[in-house]
Amino acid sequence: GENVGLHLPTLSVQEGDNSIINCAYSNSASDYFIWYKQESGKGPQFIIDIRSNMDKRQGQRVTVLLNKTVKHLSLQIAATQPGDSAVYFCAEKEGGATNKLIFGTGTLLAVQP
Amino acid sequence: DAGITQSPRYKITETGRQVTLMCHQTWSHSYMFWYRQDLGHGLRLIYYSAAADITDKGEVPDGYVVSRSKTENFPLTLESATRSQTSVYFCASSEFGGRTNEKLFFGSGTQLSVL
Numbered sequence: 001g002e003n004v005g006l007h008l009p010t011l012s013v014q015e016g017d018n019s020i021i022n023c024a025y026s027n028s029a030s031d032y033f034i035w036y037k038q039e040s041g042k043g044p045q046f047i048i049d050i051r052s053n054m055d056k057r058q059g060q061r062v063t064v065l066l067n068k069t070v071k072h073l074s075l076q077i078a079a080t081q082p083g084d085s086a087v088y089f090c091a092e093k094e095g096g097a098t099n100k101l102i103f104g105t106g107t108l109l110a111v112q113p
Numbered sequence: 114d115a116g117i118t119q120s121p122r123y124k125i126t127e128t129g130r131q132v133t134l135m136c137h138q139t140w141s142h143s144y145m146f147w148y149r150q151d152l153g154h155g156l157r158l159i160y161y162s163a164a165a166d167i168t169d170k171g172e173v174p175d176g177y178v179v180s181r182s183k184t185e186n187f188p189l190t191l192e193s194a195t196r197s198q199t200s201v202y203f204c205a206s207s208e209f210g211g212r213t214n215e216k217l218f219f220g221s222g223t224q225l226s227v228l
Contacts, residue, residue: 008152032215034215034216034217036219041221041222042221042222043203043205043219043220043221043222044156044203044217044219045219046216046217046218049215049216089155089156091156093215100146100158100161100171101158101215101217102158103148103155103156103157104155105153105154105155106155
């Protein structure tokens, strides 16, 4: 994950627009990636995952893209809604390791009505 | 469907005191985890457990103790709390099966303040 100091990166979007949240991961041996959503006062909630043998995976209104060449992961949210406002974390798991995930520092998505 | 529950929700304690945070899951998941969340650091793994009576250190284990006598419970103890342990603590669980499901399910967290 990235240490971005004391301030969380923030993405501000208008309701109805598409959102793209980016994540740079550190370990080229990572073979599994997850995006989590964390609303204020709650625990992280699973959104979507992707394995390293894929470069794109789609869910309901969300798409995850994986670029292993530059170790980059992105989460696309279509038609962003006020309920999408939250902190979004990416997480990576090293191939062959025990069931441990390494989390990024998160991005705050603020949806403007 | 209770899922994974943590208690207490909020805790204030003093430096040097022992504190235990509780975590209980109803899914019979094999793996359980404790993370702490601090601004600028994201979620950092403290300890994890692959099964009852099997525990291992994570990224930041110093000052913490865990036990797992039963599959469903995974308490985290701060033996002598310090101010640097002020944080939000999350417990999580996952089912580690043949197809390697690494998806974690998180509790609602315990906000701990050490004065």
